[in-house]
Amino acid sequence: MDTPPPSFARDLDAAMDWWRDAGVDLDFADDVTVWLSEESGGPTGAASGTAQKSHAKPDPAAPAENEQHSATAAARADLLGDSLPVTLEEFHKFWLEAPGLDTVGPRGRIPPRGTARAALMVLVVGxxxxxxxxxxxxxxxxxxxxxxxxxxxxxxxxxxxxxxxRHTPMADTVAIAASGMDAVTALHIKLAAPKRLIALGTDILPLIGHDRAQDIMSLRKINHEGASIPLMVSEGLDSMMSMPRLKARFWRRWMEWSAE
Known part of the structure; x- marks a missing residue:
């Protein structure tokens, strides 16, 4: 007895199951696209005709989360203090000695390197x-x-x-920025006064005064107290090392940005 050939829907189901088992459920492009979203049912559900609409339920933890964000905002500190650094040299001393810039204290901090008014400043998360x-x-x-x-x-x-x-794995840059570190970063950039600025790492956005969900391609300048510096934001050096294609993306952005 001949076995009927498998249907297209069955083939598609099998293919998607294979990719899911392999741990691949996202198509990485400039904008991430979820292939196997449970909310939409994904291609598998659409092909088999069994897709079900997901109805989001209110999250009982939401009020607590909002309270946590409010507490974070309330905990904002004036990390710069009364003796505000007015030169880059003074800022370097402040960076290495001020007690409130991290939870560990001054010992073991890593200073920046380079000179003021450089042609290019590169800012990384840590x-x-x-x-x-x-x-x-x-x-x-x-x-x-x-x-x-x-x-x-x-x-x-x-x-x-x-x-x-200092090196801070899995740093919560939103909370750190809200604690007052974004003001420290803004002053640092102002005193360094570079002609151009490249900020590396999508998690760096809160620390330079932007929402982490903002499209990094839309950021072209950073403004502080009337000064405007051309800005380019890209993925971090660690991400470029683990995903070589990001180097090509960085280069395209640099070519477009440097030509402006």
């Missing part, structure tokens, strides 16, 4: 894990040096800084 005295002294720094070379940028005419004083 130092590398292996940094001890020099910012980005490991693989990420090696990648950045290669990027400078490809750009034709003299590294001696750059300023490299981090928005956090």
């Amino acid at each position: 130092p590398e894990e292996t940094d001890r005295t020099l910012l980005l002294s490991g693989p990420q720094g090696q990648l950045l040096a290669k990027i400078f070379t490809a750009m034709g940028v003299d590294e001696d005419n750059t300023y490299v800084a981090s928005a956090l004083t």
Whole structure:
């Protein structure tokens, strides 16, 4: 007895199950697209005719979350204090000595490197894990040096800084920015006074005064107290190292931005 050939819907179901088992459920492009969304039923549900609409239920934890955000906002501190640094040299001293910039304290902080009014400032979320005295002294720094070379940028005419004083895995940059660190970053950029600024890492957005959900392609300038600096935001150096295609994306953005 001949076995009837499998239907297209069955083939599609099997293919999607294979990708799901492999842990692949997203199509990575400039905008992430969810392939197997439970809310929409996904292609599998559509093909088999068994898609069901998901009805979101109110989250009982939402009020607590809102209260937490309110508490975070209320906990905002004046990290700059009364003795506001007025030069980049004073800021470097403040960065290494001020007690409230992180939960650990001054010991072990990594300073920025470079000079004021550089042609290009690169701002990352935080130092590398292996940094001890020099910012980005490991693989990420090696990648950045290669990027400078490809750009034709003299590294001696750059300023490299981090928005956090030390390596902080899984940093909650929204809460850290709300605690007052965004004001510290804004002053740092003002005193460094670069001609152009590249901010690396999508989690860096709250620390430079933007919503984390904002489209990084739409950010072109950073404004502070009347000063406007051309801005480019891209994925972090660590992401570029793990996903080489992001290097190509960064390069396209750089070519477009530097031509403006």
